[in-house]
Amino acid sequence: MANVISLDSILGVGELKAAAEAPPAAASGCASSSCGSSDGPADMAPEVWEKVKNHPCYSEEAHHYFARMHVAVAPACNIQCNYCNRKYDCSNESRPGVVSEKLTPDQALRKIMAVAKEIPQLSVIGIAGPGDSLAAGGRNTFKTFEMLAKKAPDLKLCLSTNGLALPDHVDTIANYNIDHVTITINMVDPEVGQHIYPWIFHDHKRWTGLDAAKILHERQMLGLEMLTSRGILVKVNSVMIPGINDEHLMDVNKAVKSRGAFLHNIMPLISDPAHGTHFGLTGQRGPTAQELKVLQDQCEGGAKLMRHCRQCRADAVGLLGEDRGSEFTIDRIDAMGEVEYDQEAARTYREHVEGERAGRHAAKAAAQADVAGTVGTDVQPILIAVATKGGERINEHFGHAKEFQIYEVGPKGAKFVGHRRVDQYCEGGSGDEDALGGVLSAINDCTAVFVAKIGGCPSQNLKDAGIEPVDRFAFEYIEESALTYFKDYAERLGQGAINAREGQDAVIRTGAFTALRA
Amino acid sequence: MAYKIKASDCTACGACEAECPNNAISFKKGAYAINADLCTECKGQFSSPQCASVCPADCCVPA
Ligand code: SF4
Ligand code: SF4
Ligand code: SF4
Numbered sequence: 001m002a003n004v005i006s007l008d009s010i011l012g013v014g015e016l017k018a019a020a021e022a023p024p025a026a027a028s029g030c031a032s033s034s035c036g037s038s039d040g041p042a043d044m045a046p047e048v049w050e051k052v053k054n055h056p057c058y059s060e061e062a063h064h065y066f067a068r069m070h071v072a073v074a075p076a077c078n079i080q081c082n083y084c085n086r087k088y089d090c091s092n093e094s095r096p097g098v099v100s101e102k103l104t105p106d107q108a109l110r111k112i113m114a115v116a117k118e119i120p121q122l123s124v125i126g127i128a129g130p131g132d133s134l135a136a137g138g139r140n141t142f143k144t145f146e147m148l149a150k151k152a153p154d155l156k157l158c159l160s161t162n163g164l165a166l167p168d169h170v171d172t173i174a175n176y177n178i179d180h181v182t183i184t185i186n187m188v189d190p191e192v193g194q195h196i197y198p199w200i201f202h203d204h205k206r207w208t209g210l211d212a213a214k215i216l217h218e219r220q221m222l223g224l225e226m227l228t229s230r231g232i233l234v235k236v237n238s239v240m241i242p243g244i245n246d247e248h249l250m251d252v253n254k255a256v257k258s259r260g261a262f263l264h265n266i267m268p269l270i271s272d273p274a275h276g277t278h279f280g281l282t283g284q285r286g287p288t289a290q291e292l293k294v295l296q297d298q299c300e301g302g303a304k305l306m307r308h309c310r311q312c313r314a315d316a317v318g319l320l321g322e323d324r325g326s327e328f329t330i331d332r333i334d335a336m337g338e339v340e341y342d343q344e345a346a347r348t349y350r351e352h353v354e355g356e357r358a359g360r361h362a363a364k365a366a367a368q369a370d371v372a373g374t375v376g377t378d379v380q381p382i383l384i385a386v387a388t389k390g391g392e393r394i395n396e397h398f399g400h401a402k403e404f405q406i407y408e409v410g411p412k413g414a415k416f417v418g419h420r421r422v423d424q425y426c427e428g429g430s431g432d433e434d435a436l437g438g439v440l441s442a443i444n445d446c447t448a449v450f451v452a453k454i455g456g457c458p459s460q461n462l463k464d465a466g467i468e469p470v471d472r473f474a475f476e477y478i479e480e481s482a483l484t485y486f487k488d489y490a491e492r493l494g495q496g497a498i499n500a501r502e503g504q505d506a507v508i509r510t511g512a513f514t515a516l517r518a
Numbered sequence: 519m520a521y522k523i524k525a526s527d528c529t530a531c532g533a534c535e536a537e538c539p540n541n542a543i544s545f546k547k548g549a550y551a552i553n554a555d556l557c558t559e560c561k562g563q564f565s566s567p568q569c570a571s572v573c574p575a576d577c578c579v580p581a
Contacts, residue, residue: 076533080574102530136536204537204564206571 068124069115071108073140077131078164079200079216082278083239083269102130105143112148116155120349128160128182134169145176154347156180160237164200164216166223174230181227182265183220184237188255190214192248196241198278221259228260235263240287240295241279242269253299264299268292289506290445293417360392360477367483368413375490380500381410382489384482385420385443385467387451394473394481398454404443409482411490420506440465445504447489450481466501520557520581521567525549527577534569534578543569554581 103111116122125148127133133141145157158180159173166183173181187193193213200212207215227234236256238249245252253264269286271279287295385404387396403421407414420442422435436458443449448468452475459469473481492498523534523543528550535543535550540563542556552569559580560567569578 075529075531076536076572077531077574078533078572131531131533136533139536201533201537201572204568204571205566 067119067121068126069112069122070126070128071103071111071144072130073103073105073108073144074127074129074133074135074138075102075131076136077129077162078135078202079132079162079212080198081162082196082198082284083241083271085275085277085280105140105147108144109147109151112155113151116152122155124156124158124180126158126160132162132165133159134161134165138165138169138172142172142176145178149176158182160184161223162216163220163223164202165219167219167226170223170226170230170232173227174232178232180233180235182235182237183224183261184239185220185224185252185256186238186241187213187245187248188217188221188252189248190217192245193217195244221255224256224259224261234261235265236261237265237267239269240266240292242285242287242291244284246287246291246295249295250299266292266296266299289418289420289442291505296417356392360479363477363480364414364483367480371411371413371483371487374487375411377411379411379490379493381408381412382447382486382501383408383417383445384485385446385449386478386482387449388478392478393475394450394478395452395475398449398451398458398469401439401451404439404446404449405478406443406446407478407482409479409486414479414482414486436461440467442506443467444506446506447501448485450478450485519559520552520554521559521569521578522552522554522581523550523569524577524579525551527575529575531574533572533574537568537572539563539568552578552581 112122112125127141127144141159148155148157157176157178159178160182161184163183163185166181186196190210190213193216194210197212197216199206199208200216201207202215202219224234224236236252238245238252240246240249249266256264269279269284271277271284271286273280273283384407386394386407387398387401388394388405389396401422403419405416406418406420408417409415422439422442440461444465444467446467448470449462450470450473452471454462454469454471462469470485473485489498493500520542530545530548530550532545532550535545538557539560540556540558542553542558543550544553567578570576
């Protein structure tokens, strides 16, 4: 049971094997996972927990309840990455660094106030680009934060950077009380780095090849150490590029953990010739879902992994996985005039969430105890795809799902391991065969798919493909339902009524996340 | 001598504006442009024209 307890923790995924330096939670005599549910994970310092618990990007649980918003005030960059093309801007894209609207700090502030008014879940404001938040002296970035700190001091601030300019700005970051920084680190060896970064601009000069990668690497490590030594939380993002840095990312994981990064987020390369990026044009492929999962599994036990990152675009608005950015255009915000910030609404919402969380912990504890008591440890874990709108419940219609959350459930418990984007199968009521094929290939490694509702026809197609559609847990908590399902699955397996589904892989959707909210 | 910006390739990122040692670059009428009177090609200041070195679109070129 020792492992199962840590599942309860907010950052779930990473803790499972991070037990090496964690105090043995079970030995303390508390075997209930509802115990200390709002105190945070056993292996996380309370001050870290306080900082991350309502942060949708850093906390696996919070991403179900809270919203973040990126404002695109930083278009300039100081390096070139082979997976990025800043020469044009595509409004259909939804990956980091891609943005359809550039804002001045004043516009950004008004946009944030307008969004906060309509989305009380808003708890985090980030600046991630579309270039680098610290390039060009970081002027727009810090201007925006300065205004925000005055107007809405309870919003969390964070920024993302490639790290090149980071050492120059650590003091400013500490002054503005920015407690979360994300650094994109794709290598810790210039030999690898030279295949990812054609050039950098540093110290008034353009550097290329090995020199460029070496400088970037040294600055990244220095910046990381400077931040963590000042108690500022650092998350590291890495882009997994098969054949270039895939295995190397295990070294990256070790290097960043030893320097104090508290989360490591491995994202798949998104590559398509239509994006006009270097990798898109050379035909460099991204990883498959199983390749990504295998690497993430291998890195567990290093810096905690974050599997729920949606690779949102730099102007993303909303709960992770949904993008409401297009509802808040500059024109619309200008038309709204002056908007006041309502701290009260935000607080009421946060209280409501505390209640929801407690309910969820209790439900999961009961289901976990049940599985542990009945299912043998020799049953292989399975993957389940879940259609959800958030709130940690199975509450989306199969045909309306824009993404599926993937849970791994086995005798040791259930954990969130990732998400898969899909085109909506059902748009305006009529199912579309191509989209269904896309959904099937995106969740092909799953044994079952949990939905709130599903039509007869897609239901049959799923069965034919060997994936069981399950709607009997509609509107229930996801992990509790997954555990209940797994118990039943293990029984059927034992009776020989079904066979295990093994050796399947799934496709990571490479195109744009074009699904807009209806 | 001076540099200029090829407007057709410019992404309006503003990286060049921040690097120019002579404040020769500004955003006017929806585009970045170099004031040829202020541009020194960075001679005597840096080993290469700063705008051209930082520009992601390689569109800062000799006029
Ligand atoms: S890109 Fe990743 S880190 Fe950034 S907001 Fe989206 S989920 Fe969070
Ligand atoms: S060449 Fe130098 S002085 Fe001229 S515009 Fe570019 S950065 Fe400014
Ligand atoms: S750096 Fe290049 S792309 Fe960016 S604004 Fe200047 S000229 Fe345009």
